[in-house]
Amino acid sequence: MEDPEILFKFQDPASRNLAFNQLVRKYQQKVYWHVRKMVIDHDDADDLTQDVFIKVFQHLANFRQDAALFTWIYRIATNECLNFL
Numbered sequence: 001m002e003d004p005e006i007l008f009k010f011q012d013p014a015s016r017n018l019a020f021n022q023l024v025r026k027y028q029q030k031v032y033w034h035v036r037k038m039v040i041d042h043d044d045a046d047d048l049t050q051d052v053f054i055k056v057f058q059h060l061a062n063f064r065q066d067a068a069l070f071t072w073i074y075r076i077a078t079n080e081c082l083n084f085l
Contacts, residue, residue: 028053
């Protein structure tokens with residue numbers, strides 16, 4: 001599923017969970033390895049990756065599409081790591 005379709009489906013409460021599951025499947029590995037490079041520890045990286053996707057879920061409806069979806073997620077991941085460190 002492409003990002004515009006994920007964003008469209010996320011707006012509908014009936015398909016929100018399906019859209020979010022697709023988003024997590026699409027980006028989880030990329031986010032994990034970005035976080036892992038910053039914090040080194042596997043367990044910390046797992047926890048932070050989960051925190052990133054919680055924030056994404058909470059704020060995805062407010063995503064303005066000024067940048068690519070992954071760019072926005074990557075920034076959230078970076079900020080979570082910096083706050084952790």
